[in-house]
Amino acid sequence: MGRYLGRKLAIYLLTFFFAVTIDWLIPRLMPGNPVDTMVARMALRADVAEVLRSYYIRAFQLDLPLWQQYLNFWIALSRGDLGISTWLFPQPVIAIIYRAVPYDLLLLLPAILLSWIAGNQAGAMAARVRWLDNTLLPLSYILTATPYMWLALLLAWALGHVAGLFPIAGAYSFNIRPHLSWLFIRDLLWHWFLPFTSLFLVMFGGWAIGMRNMIIYELEADYSRYLEALGAPQRLIRKYAFRNAMLPQITGLALQLGAIVAGTLATEIVFAYPGTGYLILQAVQNQDYFLLQGCFLFIITGVLLANFTIDIIYALVDPRTRLGMTGE
Amino acid sequence: MGLRVENLRVYYRTLSGYVRALEGATFAVSDGEIMGLAGESGCGKTTLGHSLIYLKPPMTYMEGRVLLDGQEVPIWDMKRMSEFRFRRISLIPQYAMNALNPTRKIGRMIADLLAAHGVDFREILPELKRRLDLVQLSHEVLNMYPIELSGGMRQRVVMVISTLLNPALLIADEITSALDVSTQRAVCEMIVEFRNRGFVRSTIFITHDMSILYQIADTIMVMYAGQLVEKAPTEVILRSPHHPYTRMLIASLPRVGVRHRQERLQGIPGAPPRLLDPLPGCRFRDRCPVAFARCAEVPPFVEIEPGHFVACWQEI
Numbered sequence A: 001m002g003r004y005l006g007r008k009l010a011i012y013l014l015t016f017f018f019a020v021t022i023d024w025l026i027p028r029l030m031p032g033n034p035v036d037t038m039v040a041r042m043a044l045r046a047d048v049a050e051v052l053r054s055y056y057i058r059a060f061q062l063d064l065p066l067w068q069q070y071l072n073f074w075i076a077l078s079r080g081d082l083g084i085s086t087w088l089f090p091q092p093v094i095a096i097i098y099r100a101v102p103y104d105l106l107l108l109l110p111a112i113l114l115s116w117i118a119g120n121q122a123g124a125m126a127a128r129v130r131w132l133d134n135t136l137l138p139l140s141y142i143l144t145a146t147p148y149m150w151l152a153l154l155l156a157w158a159l160g161h162v163a164g165l166f167p168i169a170g171a172y173s174f175n176i177r178p179h180l181s182w183l184f185i186r187d188l189l190w191h192w193f194l195p196f197t198s199l200f201l202v203m204f205g206g207w208a209i210g211m212r213n214m215i216i217y218e219l220e221a222d223y224s225r226y227l228e229a230l231g232a233p234q235r236l237i238r239k240y241a242f243r244n245a246m247l248p249q250i251t252g253l254a255l256q257l258g259a260i261v262a263g264t265l266a267t268e269i270v271f272a273y274p275g276t277g278y279l280i281l282q283a284v285q286n287q288d289y290f291l292l293q294g295c296f297l298f299i300i301t302g303v304l305l306a307n308f309t310i311d312i313i314y315a316l317v318d319p320r321t322r323l324g325m326t327g328e
Numbered sequence B: 001m002g003l004r005v006e007n008l009r010v011y012y013r014t015l016s017g018y019v020r021a022l023e024g025a026t027f028a029v030s031d032g033e034i035m036g037l038a039g040e041s042g043c044g045k046t047t048l049g050h051s052l053i054y055l056k057p058p059m060t061y062m063e064g065r066v067l068l069d070g071q072e073v074p075i076w077d078m079k080r081m082s083e084f085r086f087r088r089i090s091l092i093p094q095y096a097m098n099a100l101n102p103t104r105k106i107g108r109m110i111a112d113l114l115a116a117h118g119v120d121f122r123e124i125l126p127e128l129k130r131r132l133d134l135v136q137l138s139h140e141v142l143n144m145y146p147i148e149l150s151g152g153m154r155q156r157v158v159m160v161i162s163t164l165l166n167p168a169l170l171i172a173d174e175i176t177s178a179l180d181v182s183t184q185r186a187v188c189e190m191i192v193e194f195r196n197r198g199f200v201r202s203t204i205f206i207t208h209d210m211s212i213l214y215q216i217a218d219t220i221m222v223m224y225a226g227q228l229v230e231k232a233p234t235e236v237i238l239r240s241p242h243h244p245y246t247r248m249l250i251a252s253l254p255r256v257g258v259r260h261r262q263e264r265l266q267g268i269p270g271a272p273p274r275l276l277d278p279l280p281g282c283r284f285r286d287r288c289p290v291a292f293a294r295c296a297e298v299p300p301f302v303e304i305e306p307g308h309f310v311a312c313w314q315e316i
């Protein structure tokens, strides 16, 4: 197991290195210059603008040779310094991201965990109950084939715009300041419901289908037939099948994580939900390359960490990996 | 008392109609008897074996009775069969090497299975350990996952599990097919040992490898295309087979003790019949060198000498 995790860790570190390098390159390869944009927005007199420009270029260290910029980037990164936002100058990028992260987690964690649990249960049930299979399965196929953004727009339009049951923008009402009270929590949940639901539903469909197919496969497996031939009750056979079908679902979670995060970003944009996705939109609109860079870096790190966590969990629950019997 | 099967007919329900895989089988296996069940691939050996313990769709019960120690076995009723399975009728499947849940420790799995039958694992543990000793497995395997064992070890574990509750009838289906010769011998000796020690009373040992049957079987029953063809003590089948099919089967064998598999059967001219719409009457008729008009009727399985049954009109 140590070797398995060691190898995984090495792969993730390598991935991280390349991802960070590409992340560093992006703003430098993009047309335009963030400092020019920022200065231009201030609409100053030409000579003042020029002074400010050279000041900013020095401040952002854009006058250094590329290799030094790159090295400094890593050094700064190791201190948790992602640079200064040009859009919300002079706030540090990391501070802006920190403000957005709780909203990401508020959407992502419950959506992933609840859809995974509910989807697995529903899929396992569908494998046993004919009518459920006939209704849930087609529905799940539709749900999982729906792009996240699409369902988000549909829900925002139907339940928000037409029915007026839910707000369609923000994480809480404009006239409430965040504080700890039932009023605020209720408001927060009310704003949270639609983006959460649209994420939950799309993921739910995928997990339900996966579990249903896996469990049917497991019920056909030799060990299930042997148990049945020896008169084991269905309860025991299903328990084994469920546990074994769960393992590929854990791997599936790791594989899906990237898509899920992308879906969350899109959903946040639709609902103007102030997470990282919404920040990315703002960064693009305001040509704030450093913020964009910071957001990507944050996402990369988050996805890699989550993947590694899932790998550890998998290694713990599957004896085959734990004993180092199989490669993956 | 042993096992009595009367006129057992089991088909497979398929989209293109019934596959008549077992047609009116009547035979008995007495206490302590190891009966070898032979015949070429697809003749219905597994169908017969499984129908006695695990008759599951698309396998369909048509008619017939099964009696174990004089008691009716409700093979057509999956639910009621639960109390017979494992306790009184048990199976070592063809896929024994993969028959264990890969993610459960072997001991835990056995405990789960026993609990489902109302047996306390701790009570039976000393006996379980004795039997592991007998098949030369360390007690440690109980603490291991199946993947930690070799294929041969897994099979021995399954043999121990299947016979743990001392069933009156054990069905062993092709358990030697995937093994090398020396392991085959060991497995065969175990089957005999299990019988000698009274772990199992009657055994139906399915194989298409006749040479193995010479080593362990008390009697041999031969099937052809879903029909019983001949049953007799091993010596008799070997020395003086009566049914034309058995005779060709024995004649086509190389020297006794030499390993031979299906290719030997290609020595018999003609193709095995389709079981979807088989020939009426004796199904061997189109390949039989001595067939005559009467063979269009189904020949009865009659006892021509004590313990020697043949289904052929030439013998009546």
Ligand SMILES: Nc1ncnc2c1ncn2[C@@H]1O[C@H](COP(=O)(O)OP(=O)(O)OP(=O)(O)O)[C@@H](O)[C@H]1O
Binding pocket: B012, B013, B014, B019, B021, B039, B040, B041, B042, B043, B044, B045, B046, B047, B048, B058, B059, B208, B275
């Ligand atoms: N699930 C099934 N559906 C339809 N037909 C089947 C099914 N299983 C077996 N059969 C048919 O029933 C007949 C008997 O099959 P069976 O498995 O009993 O043969 P066998 O003697 O055990 O052969 P082998 O030596 O290859 O194991 C074969 O003709 C086979 O094609």
Ligand code: SF4
Binding pocket: B243, B244, B245, B282, B283, B284, B285, B286, B288, B289, B290, B291, B292, B294, B295, B299, B311, B312, B313, B314
């Ligand atoms: S019954 Fe007829 S066809 Fe069948 S084996 Fe005997 S002689 Fe041949």
Ligand SMILES: [Mg+2]
Binding pocket: B045, B046, B047, B094, B173, B174
């Ligand atoms: Mg078979």
